[in-house]
Amino acid sequence: MVTRAGAGAAVAATAVVALLSAALALYGPPLDAVLERAFSLRKVHSIKDMENTLQLVRNIIPPLSSTKHKGQDGRIGVVGGCQEYTGAPYFAAISALKVGADLSHVFCTSAAAPVIKAYSPELIVHPVLDSPSAVDEVEKWLPRLHALVVGPGLGRDDALLSNVQGILEASKARDIPVVIDADGLWLVAQQPALIQGYQKAVLTPNHMEFSRLHDAVLRGPVDSDDRHGSVLRLSQALGNVTVVQKGERDILSNGQQVLVCSQEGSSRRCGGQGDLLSGSLGVLVHWALLAGPEKTNGGMLDLKLTIWGPKIDTGVKTRAQGGCGPRTTTPTSPHLLLSPSPQVQPSPGGCIRRLLSHPAVQPPSLPEARSLHHHLRHDRRGGGRLPQALR
Ligand SMILES: NC(=O)C1=CN([C@@H]2O[C@H](COP(=O)(O)OP(=O)(O)OC[C@H]3O[C@@H](n4cnc5c(N)ncnc54)[C@H](O)[C@@H]3O)[C@@H](O)[C@H]2O)[C@@H](O)CC1
Ligand SMILES: Nc1ncnc2c1ncn2[C@@H]1O[C@H](COP(=O)(O)OP(=O)(O)OP(=O)(O)O)[C@@H](O)[C@H]1O
Ligand SMILES: [Mg+2]
Numbered sequence: 569m570v571t572r573a574g575a576g577a578a579v580a581a582t583a584v585v586a587l588l589s590a591a592l593a594l595y596g597p598p599l600d601a602v603l604e605r606a607f608s609l610r611k612v613h614s615i616k617d618m619e620n621t622l623q624l625v626r627n628i629i630p631p632l633s634s635t636k637h638k639g640q641d642g643r644i645g646v647v648g649g650c651q652e653y654t655g656a657p658y659f660a661a662i663s664a665l666k667v668g669a670d671l672s673h674v675f676c677t678s679a680a681a682p683v684i685k686a687y688s689p690e691l692i693v694h695p696v697l698d699s700p701s702a703v704d705e706v707e708k709w710l711p712r713l714h715a716l717v718v719g720p721g722l723g724r725d726d727a728l729l730s731n732v733q734g735i736l737e738a739s740k741a742r743d744i745p746v747v748i749d750a751d752g753l754w755l756v757a758q759q760p761a762l763i764q765g766y767q768k769a770v771l772t773p774n775h776m777e778f779s780r781l782h783d784a785v786l787r788g789p790v791d792s793d794d795r796h797g798s799v800l801r802l803s804q805a806l807g808n809v810t811v812v813q814k815g816e817r818d819i820l821s822n823g824q825q826v827l828v829c830s831q832e833g834s835s836r837r838c839g840g841q842g843d844l845l846s847g848s849l850g851v852l853v854h855w856a857l858l859a860g861p862e863k864t865n866g867g868m869l870d871l872k873l874t875i876w877g878p879k880i881d882t883g884v885k886t887r888a889q890g891g892c893g894p895r896t897t898t899p900t901s902p903h904l905l906l907s908p909s910p911q912v913q914p915s916p917g918g919c920i921r922r923l924l925s926h927p928a929v930q931p932p933s934l935p936e937a938r939s940l941h942h943h944l945r946h947d948r949r950g951g952g953r954l955p956q957a958l959r
Contacts, residue, residue: 627863628855629668642669644850645713646720647697647706647735648750649676650728653721654683656750656843660720661691663847669854672847673713675706675735677728680721698727703734710738714858715745717850719752720843729755733762740766745853749846753777757784765807767822770853772812772846778802795819796826812849814842 630641644664649657657680661672673692674684681695696705716739718732732755739746745768748756753773756763757780763769773781782790782798785805790798795813799821803811808823818829856864 624864628852628859630855630858639670639712642715642851642854643671643673643713644669644847644854645673645675645706645709645716646847646850647675647716647718647732648720648722648752649674649680649684649697650721650723650725651677651679652723654680654687655840656721658684658687658691659840659843660717660749660847660850662688663844664717664851665690667848667851669851673709675702675709676721697731702731703738706735707738710742710744713744715747715850715854717747717749717846719748719750719755720846722751722754724751724754729758733759736762743768745770745850745857747772747846747849747853749773749842750777753781757781760785760806763806763809765809767808767810768853768857770810770812770849771806772814772842772849774814774842778811778813796821796828800826814845 630636632641642664644661646657646661646664648660654676657674657676661674661684664672671692672690673694674681675694675697676684677698678695679698681693684691685693694705694709696702699705716735718736722728722732729751732752736746736748736755740763746763746766747770748763749772753771754777756771757777760781763771771781778799779790782788782802785802786798796819799811799813799819800823803809803821803823806823810820810822813819820827820829
């Protein structure tokens with residue numbers, strides 16, 4: 569049985585895996601090139617370390633099989649899209665499909681719907697968000713959705729935000745994982761109680777959105793000298809909701825641990841890159857939660873890791889010490905459990921930092937990358953199509 573802390577930590581673990589998988593899956597160069605670059609920059613890591621992390625990615629990706637039915641591997645809903653913004657919901661929804669979801673819905677305003685429909689026949693677009701019965705219209709679909717991505721291209725119209733509030737309440741009542749991004753975060757900054765303690769929520773603020781949230785929830789500016797602590801404290805103040813603070817280094821926290829992704833990526837800062845990430849996370853959070861904590865936090869990474877925060881005494885034996893974890897090449901190097909198991913007590917003091925490298929998402933103009941599922945899900949245990957690095 570996963571404790572609340574375990575669940576929250578498992579979701580943080582998901583975010584880490586998701587960020588990595590999303591980055592690898594979308595518009596990235598071929599995987600082995602990514603691995604080379606990711607690890608050429610950092611002497612600390614090795615391809616083997618990435619292999620451990622990617623093993624977690626593999627663990628959560630449902631294999632393709634002839635016995636599955638349409639939608640079984642992911643039905644994701646994006647709530648957003650208004651008069652001004654039609655690209656953001658499209659980017660989020662199409663990214664969910666590219667990562668490997670089977671169906672992707674967009675719940676947007678009536679004005680945005682024909683535009684988004686025109687972008688792609690693959691998206692199921694519902695022109696309901698500005699309807700007086702918007703909440704009922706979306707709620708009808710919730711039993712058939714595995715996760716929601718709330719906010720891309722939502723805009724800040726009060727009537728829309730009020731409808732989205734009802735949709736979030738209905739989603740929580742059904743225990744549906746929600747990724748909250750963009751103007752969905754604007755709503756959360758107005759009403760933090762909306763997601764307080766809902767540990768199946770993952771927030772993905774950019775620099776500005778984080779500042780607003782931090783100010784609204786912690787009543788004060790972000791301490792720019794202590795960004796990790798700021799993310800940790802915001803997560804804790806929201807009841808250990810997972811926070812993914814996007815930036816030159818992505819900082820993630822579930823209120824217990826702080827993880828840092830510092831892989832140098834594209835210097836482009838074009839609009840839409842955050843939307844790609846939130847859509848990808850929608851699928852990956854669902855897959856990771858479906859896979860269960862034994863698949864996401866049982867895996868022990870023997871990367872030379874540092875986690876910002878109280879030194880975590882994992883208390884986990886390696887295989888060399890009679891445990892069941894992977895053999896560590898450097899038994900003295902601190903391990904990281906992707907999330908501490910309930911019986912592991914953080915010990916005070918000490919500060920270690922984890923660098924998880926992942927490539928930034930390439931601007932959409934690049935040739936379409938093969939979606940992650942193609943590589944990882946066609947590995948019918950023979951590894952036939954897996955890139956060398958993933959075999
Ligand atoms: N094609 C589209 O339809 C797009 C729509 N978008 C939507 O536009 C709405 C507003 O998103 P924004 O991200 O623009 O709004 P924000 O309120 O997050 O950002 C406002 C402005 O802050 C500035 N800013 C960003 N990062 C900064 C940093 N590190 N330091 C200082 N200033 C910084 C930028 O000029 C940005 O436009 C959202 O609903 C979003 O989903 C965006 O996702 C972009 C693409
Ligand atoms: N200064 C930076 N240098 C390198 N990568 C960055 C930088 N800022 C953000 N990123 C990366 O770009 C991705 C999108 O982050 P960004 O801050 O652009 O989101 P956003 O503003 O929400 O985007 P969008 O325009 O889609 O709303 C994240 O994966 C993040 O890690
Ligand atoms: Mg954004």
